[in-house]
Amino acid sequence: MFLQAIEDTGFSTWLRESESPFAFYFILLFHTFGLALLVGANAVVDLRLLGVARAIPLAPLKRLFRIMWIGFAMNAVTGILLVFAYPTKALTNFDFYIKLALIGFAVWVMQRLKSEVFEDSSLTEESMTARGAILAKWSLFLWFGAITAGRLLAYTYKYLTFPS
Amino acid sequence: MNFAHLHLLLNHFPIIGTMVGLGLFLISLLGKNEDLRRASLIIFPAMALLAIPTFFSGTGAQSAIRKTPGVSEALIERHQGAAMLALLFMEITGALALVGLWKSHGISRPARWNWSLSAILIFSIVTVGLMARVGTTGGDIRHPEIGSGQEEVTEGLMLSKWIHEMEPSPARVADLMTANKWWWAFMMDLHFVGLVLLIGTVGILDLRMLGFAKQIPIDPLHRLVPWAMAGFGLNLVTGVLAFTGMDQYYTYDVAFWLKMLAIMLLGLNVAAFYLTGAFDSVEGLGPGDDAPPLAKFIAATSLFLWFTVITLGRYIQSFADTISVHK
Numbered sequence: 001m002f003l004q005a006i007e008d009t010g011f012s013t014w015l016r017e018s019e020s021p022f023a024f025y026f027i028l029l030f031h032t033f034g035l036a037l038l039v040g041a042n043a044v045v046d047l048r049l050l051g052v053a054r055a056i057p058l059a060p061l062k063r064l065f066r067i068m069w070i071g072f073a074m075n076a077v078t079g080i081l082l083v084f085a086y087p088t089k090a091l092t093n094f095d096f097y098i099k100l101a102l103i104g105f106a107v108w109v110m111q112r113l114k115s116e117v118f119e120d121s122s123l124t125e126e127s128m129t130a131r132g133a134i135l136a137k138w139s140l141f142l143w144f145g146a147i148t149a150g151r152l153l154a155y156t157y158k159y160l161t162f163p164s
Numbered sequence: 165m166n167f168a169h170l171h172l173l174l175n176h177f178p179i180i181g182t183m184v185g186l187g188l189f190l191i192s193l194l195g196k197n198e199d200l201r202r203a204s205l206i207i208f209p210a211m212a213l214l215a216i217p218t219f220f221s222g223t224g225a226q227s228a229i230r231k232t233p234g235v236s237e238a239l240i241e242r243h244q245g246a247a248m249l250a251l252l253f254m255e256i257t258g259a260l261a262l263v264g265l266w267k268s269h270g271i272s273r274p275a276r277w278n279w280s281l282s283a284i285l286i287f288s289i290v291t292v293g294l295m296a297r298v299g300t301t302g303g304d305i306r307h308p309e310i311g312s313g314q315e316e317v318t319e320g321l322m323l324s325k326w327i328h329e330m331e332p333s334p335a336r337v338a339d340l341m342t343a344n345k346w347w348w349a350f351m352m353d354l355h356f357v358g359l360v361l362l363i364g365t366v367g368i369l370d371l372r373m374l375g376f377a378k379q380i381p382i383d384p385l386h387r388l389v390p391w392a393m394a395g396f397g398l399n400l401v402t403g404v405l406a407f408t409g410m411d412q413y414y415t416y417d418v419a420f421w422l423k424m425l426a427i428m429l430l431g432l433n434v435a436a437f438y439l440t441g442a443f444d445s446v447e448g449l450g451p452g453d454d455a456p457p458l459a460k461f462i463a464a465t466s467l468f469l470w471f472t473v474i475t476l477g478r479y480i481q482s483f484a485d486t487i488s489v490h491k
Contacts (some may be wrong), residue, residue, distance in 0.1 A: 021482060029478045035356070035362065036474065040364025044388065052391065055384030062453070063377035145358065151353045153347055 004162040006087045014151050015085035016161075024085055031078040035150075038071030039143045042110055046136035049117070049129055062118040068110060088162045097155045099149035106142035109135050167224020167415070174218040175302065178254060179295045181211035186288045193281070202268070205261040206435070208288060212258025216400070217424045219251050223411040224489070235306060242317050243301040245331035248408070250294035255400060258288040262393060279412025297327060321349045334408060348409065355402040361395030363470055373446055373463035375453040382449045419483035423476035426465045430469045438463045 006012050015023050041064040048056055083090045090096045117123070117132040185207035192201035222244065229235050264280045319325040341348060365388040372380055407414050414420045437443050442459040451454060456465070 021479065025479055025482045029475055032359075032474055033471065036360060036363040036367070039360045040367055043360055044364045044368055047388075047391065053384055053387040056380060056385060057384070057451075058375050060379035063379075064286055067371075071186075143360075147356050147360070148353050151356060152349060155349045 001162065003091060006084060007162055012084050012087070015081065024082075027078050027081045027085070027135045031082060034071045034074030034078060035147070036071070038068050038075060039147065041065075041067040042106075042139055042143060043070065045113065046139045049113075049132035049136040050140075058125050059118070059121075061073075062114070065110075065118070071120055072107065075133050086160065088159045090153065092159055093153060093157045095149055095152050099146055099153065102142050102146040102149055106131045106139060106146055109139045109142060113139065166228050167221050168228040171221040172220070173224035174214060174221055175299075178211045178215040178218055179299045181207060181214070182254065182257070182288065182292050182295050185211060186292050187280065189284065189288060193285075198268075200487075202265065205265045205268075205284070206439075208261035208284070209258040210252050210431065210435070212261075215251055215254045215430065216404070217421075217428065219247055220406070220407055220411075220414070220424065222247060223415045227415075228489075229306060232306070238317050239301070239305050239325045241334065242331070243298065243305055244334040245328075246294065246301045248337070249327075249331045250291065250298045251404070253287060253291040253294050255397075257284065257291045259393070259397060260284045260287055266390065294327070297324065313330060334411075337405070337408045338411070341405055348406075351405055355399055355406070358395040358398035358402065359474065362392050362399065363395075363474070365389065365392040365395070366470065367467060370463040370467045373459050374467075375454065375460075378453070379451045381451055382453075382455075384445045386443075386447070413484060414480070416485055416487040417480050417483050418470045418486040419476045419479040421487075423473055423480070426469050426472045426476060430466065430473070433462060433466050433469060437466070 007016075015027065021105070045061050045064055047053070048058065048061060113132060113135050117128050117135070123131070185204050188200055189204035190208065191197070192204055216409055226240055226244075230237075230240075260280060260283050264284055311449075317328070319328050332333075341351070369382075369385050369388065371377065372382060374383055437459075440458065440462075442456075443460050446455045446459045
């Protein structure tokens, strides 16, 4: 079976079973770093669009999208590695697909924020806020959902590894 | 060194520190002395921060003397309950003092009486009282010279009986935390949400000082700090609850204690930022302005320490049982 084949590879076994602090927990650590960068930066942009710290000029916040993409790239790579370590655990859990869907939507909202609010230089701050407010609410909601679904992966799995 | 040493080393600070803080606060109110008031408002959050590892070191200290003849479990439990209630009020006092400092920023004359000063006054008085009780009940556990040696919980005064009724039972709190795995999962979820709020806001302020996105003026960015404090508060509450739920697990974990050390160093970092003039030097920086080296150094230290905190937190699980003293 496909899941078993992945688990049987040396790399997957090493990630899962190594006592080294640079195996599984190291990947998990960078998954958390990526989360902090991606959602941390996005949440600040969302909060600003929703009226927090209004004195911050909106236009230069465009730079924060680069941080978000760095965080996203880190989490795509580390996320794939985590699935590689425990393919059965992730892929047999419905919550995993909910998490992926929430991330998909959240990244789509993030892209729309960037293109519709921050890349249209004809907009005034007021119209940027008007356009961005609803997207910002969705963004906060979806990221909260994605974090929650991700946390729940540690508590909801049916199989840790392929049942023998 | 064992946890009893650590507990004794730390536990005098929150008790005596809050008394000193309250004394200075009262004098500052009577004498309308602004500098003194600022000093007292800095002491409260500092003690609130130190109270956290003090509380955590109690579990290990308990294990250190548990098998000693004449040490009563009932007295230890009473001390734990007293410590929990005092910690709650200590943290509220610390948070209120930060609100007071935030509100008085930029005002050089003594602020007029307002709700935050009244709240600080009330909560700090209650905290001093509860802290005194923590000290007393802790002393009762093992200090033969004050005639401790008793086995049963006896409350001499009406007031102490009444407070004792209000004190949570640590065993009950631990049960509440661990009985339901979804509740535990929810607490951990909130701990991550707090992390995101904290790192998002502080991280961006730090990066700006280091020269990233220089078009953003610093003062408006600094207004995100209350959100960072909210994130920290969320993580303080969920963290203390998690510790109480599985105190044996965290106590013997080296990553956990290093994380606490990093958080204490972050307290120093924040103090350095606001008290050495670094904040004053960056507050007025507009678009394109460069921060001076001291502010950059403090910002870099802050970023490094926050990512260290995340790192150590993530490694708690894999560093379980790495401390073996008197277990």
